[in-house]
Amino acid sequence: MPRRSQRIKGKVASYTDVQDEVVSDTADTDGEFQNDDGDEEERPRKRAKRSTRSKGSSNNVDYHAASSSKRRRIPEQFRGVRGKLGLLERLAKDMPLDVILEIFCYLDPGDLFRLARTTKDLRGILMSKSSEIVWRTARENVEGLPPRPEDLNEPQYAHLLYESYCHVCGHKPCDSVFWSFHMRCCKKCASDTFPRYDELDLVAGLPPKYYERFRDTLLREQLKGSWRPSEVVCHTEITARYKAEFKTLRTRTDRKEWIARKSNERLMRVEHASLCQEWLQARLDQRSSKLDNIREQRKEAILERLEEVGWREEAELSMNTVWPWDDFASHKLVRQPKKLTDYGWNSIKTELVEWLKKQKEDRLERYRRSTLERRYNLLDVEYLQAMSRHDLRDPFPGKGDIFTSEYFEGLIWDTPLDEEVTAESMKSKLLSHLPLIIDKWRPAKIEKLVQIMQKSRPGAAVSDLHLATTVFECTECSPRTLMYYPQMFYHSCCFNNPETHSSRMAEFYYFFSNPWSSKSLVLSKFGSQVAKNIVEGCSLDPTTATIQDLNNANPLIECTSCNSYGSWYSGRLFMRWPSAIGTEHRSHVLLLNSFGNETQQILASEPSCNFFLTAHCAYCHEVRVQDMSNLQEHLRLCHSDALGLDPDACIFPLSAAETQEHFYRNPAVELSRLSKMFRYSGQGSVESA
Template identity: 50%
Template sequence: MTRRSLRIQEKVPIATDFQMQVDNSVSDAAESSSGGLKRSREEDEYEEDEFEDDDGRERRPKKSKTSTSEAAPDDQTVVKRGNKRPRMPEQFRKVRGRHGLLERLAKDVPLDVIFEIFCYLDPGDLFRLARTSKDLRGILMSKTSESIWRTARENVEGLPPRPHDLNEPQYAHLLFESYCHVCQHKGRCESILWSFRMRCCKNCARLALYDLQLPPNMPFDVIPFEKIKGNSRRQRTMVGNPTITEKMKSEFGALQTEAARQQWIACKRQERRDLDEHARLCEKWHESRLDDRSNELKDIRNQRRDAILDRLGELGLREEAEIIMDKGNPWSRNEFSDHKLVKQTKKLTDYGWNCIKDELVKILSNHKAQRLEKERRRIMSSRYDLIEQEYVKIQDESDLRDPFPTAHDIVTYQTFQDLIWDTPLEETLTDEFIRLKLSEHLPGIIDGWRPAKIQQVLDVMRVSVPTATASDLLLATSVFECVRCCQKMHYPQMFYHHCFFTPHTPNFSKERMDVFEYRHWYTTGTCGPWSSTYVRFSKGQSQAAKMIVEACSLDPTTATPKDVHSQNPLIECPRCEFDWNHMRLFMRWPQVLSHHYPEHMEHLLVNSFGEDTNKIVAAEPTHASSSSEIACCAYCHKPRNFWTLADHLKDCHGDTVDADELEASKLRGAQTHWYWNPRYTLSVLNEGFRHKIEDSKGTSAT
């Protein structure tokens, strides 16, 4: 016979009567015909008593659209459609589910079967099950159910044994209930103070700081405490339990003899060691449990992600999602796996997929379009780079004494624009193919570019010299300067000066212009093709050059910078004589044209030093500007410095150059086998030097 308590037996008749009523109503409804059922649905009316809302306002009952059928006799208890529903018994009004199946479990199932079922649960399940009904609570919280709790606790792997100061339900409450025991907040609280047998959130734990105000002779190591994380990662704060502390203070203060106190201290220290050891085991188990739960949730997320990838594969977007996932390293975040629709801890269902499909398809489609556009722009930019690299190789082998277009000028021509943009993306442009195209089209491009740019420089010169011709650009007296940096230069140095690569708008489409501007502003470090916007004719420096040319007995209307350089005039600025401890400033051509004080140019002295000339020349540095590649070989056009120029000519062009011409002074004085590198301005082509001339009495010569 089933063993039931008196309280359970009293509830059986009420529950049985109500269940019989429900069963009879179901059987009667099944016996009714389809036509009669249809009529009853149309004619019946659902009646309810009037009731009030929570705010006290009267609310009228809702009525069905069908009319009310004839009422059943008063002695009938069968529930039929159209009749007034019977009132729910009091014990079932707040029961969820089908009339409380757990309630029937506690009433009808034998206790040995219940105990056998409960032995397969863990303590957390038992604790939550005890809260479902009073009957189950009466069974689980009785002293006779201790074996069930013990068996359930043994089902948990690695769980430390129950401490002596807690019973089984209390231990289960500490281990498996995740709310804060201080503020009762229902959120998850995984911070457990094992020494105090309680869960405590950080905000509540900070209010219970460790109290060291102890009575005399009472050691502090007997008081239990916990360390919690502070504001920073490594900071730890000591907290205590005021109730336990006050209790231990009272116990210690009540002891009268020293022996009793020492015995009490030894006992508490042993308890403290046992408590700490048990807390360590519990903390280890708790961390393992959290890790297992974290791994479980991670597996669920991964399963959901894989299921979404399978669904996306049917739509042709799986590859795009995998591209997003493979963007970074395994420790980096990606937009797909961490998306709120993907990173969820619940299984993907058909309904769930239909809810998120449209948004994911939109995100991946936009990402694919942006990725393909970026890839296309990257390919276009790489083609720009390839053309420029091959063109620079050709330029390094060309004679730069005539204006030569830059790589930026070349890529703006329609021929190479079509080659860059109209070639299919799947085709790869090779170095040989680009070099062949450059060799084919470059002569025609240069023939059209060079006269136009020379004419622009000539127009600039004609602003100051209206009668100037193209041949006047080659004269030593034609000095130009940069409006931006004030650097002085001769023809053709202005065609290689970086300030003149100014931006302008080629006849491009917006897409081509965006890629072109991005490369030249942010990638190559320059701004665009060559322009004469910042070129200016320098009147002052041209007058000084004319004076120097005349001092060298040359004709200003025909003398070139090379002719003046062959004369190698020695020039002094007398206005700078008192600088640098009365040391006089001497210069050579053409560096004198870039003198820092333009107002001194009309006072220059040229080759007028008499007997002091030899002393001045002896003080001149031998290797001025030798570290810069300011000289270009006249045969292979490779830039060199004066340290290696003679060796290069001897090794590479020895059959053309006589050995006598390779002597340093002769090689530097005559520009037969080399020419100035036009990429450098006049300020670095030569250097001035200081010299102090003293007379026979040891005083400075004036």
């Protein structure tokens, strides 16, 4: 390395008299080199004299006095600080200058810039114009660093590269660099410092003829498709300065030269900015990778310490969770980018172990819930399959009654968590214990209905539930829903009784509703009276006629209160008995089977599927009957042996009345949906909701 001249060495004596300037926070003033002002006489450097401590009481007193005086000379902010103070200052004063400069050449520009802020002497050395070669050599030591731009000196360039704070508000750290403007600016300040413009806004201050020419050029290029309006970021001060410079130019030649020069400068700035951004990103990535390696080493060191206290396995389990992140590695005590020491481990050991204990509790709780949830899922699937094979005309318990039964609740909750419950074992246990549960559950619930009937009909018995005049209503519904036996066992309001809650049910409430309750049911006087009128209109005895008798009679009913004429939705309204009882028409004037010669025409207008809405096969209960042909085809293919009929026959010799013995309407469906209403106008029908 080239050595310094005697002129530079002569300035060493004057370094102690350099003014104590505070380094500015802007790139324009912080990195300014100091000028060399000729040679000065070299003054010898003084070394500090060390006083020896002599023996004796008088010397001891002198020693304490000197020590007290020394403490008084130490500034208040440095008292109590460990280590020796002023080493950098002694380095600058005692060590030969050529050695100092030789050492500085092995540093990077960021280190030099920070050294220049430590002492007056070092600042005098590094900010000297003659030290430029030191800065250049230090900059060339940095791999991948772009060359210094012409409008910045070495300290200014180092300030831009390594001082990571916002040049506007001073916020640190700030890695957002506007390289084209040689400025760091955080996101908060960027919107005000660098407003956005489009191309036309940028030239708005030009003379009119230039502005119009530029605008016309942009519009022509836009029509050709070669230019699209876009936004650019500008610096207000630089923009104003450029506009002022351009306005001072009078000739076209000067303006062309100025535009060409500025365009070339801008291209060079953009290219240099791209290189600087690549270097900065590589530096940040390298720093991030280095910190990640330190974090990984710290994590492994913590795992080794946890293995000594018996918690490594739990820590590794927390690293393999289903979450998209590693809970253990992301913990604030583990993720720190510093190596683990004995002191550091002792300071985090208690808190980390407590966290792992909580993690273990949460993990076991999640395992418990997932195991119980899987068992409930298996039971739910088997329950639905068993229900689909059951004759719903006999009351079937809901999920809440099955899941909270003593046997299945014990099977799900009391079976050890490490013992596997398979679908086959759940199916076999459900099939074997479901009849026992039903035999105990059904009589108790039917007795509840009998007690409700006896409040209005003293002496009512179980057989009265099947009467056509026994109509129940739900007090929770609005309007109140009317229903026959056993429809109430599938009504949703009967499963909303919160009094049947249990702590285990509350934890898995989303799997099943509450057990069935008759709390909202009463015997409907109005509904029973309407049913009685319909039964009497069919020439049946209200005291003995059952629901099946009413199904067999299947009367055709007209609501004269709803007949309308003179519109597209006009005609006489007809229905079957479920719609007459289950809808608002039960309070209207109804006519039964008294239509004379029009009866056949009215029946021809009725929807063909009216008898089979929500109907199920009476043998297998799973197949939904759609129409007469569908029912006969199903009976021929699946139940010919039970009926004793020829399966090869195309059509079974069954009448419409006989066919009704082989299907039933689904009691889980409300009365109003068991049949469709229709209108008859003398020429056709219009279906009604």
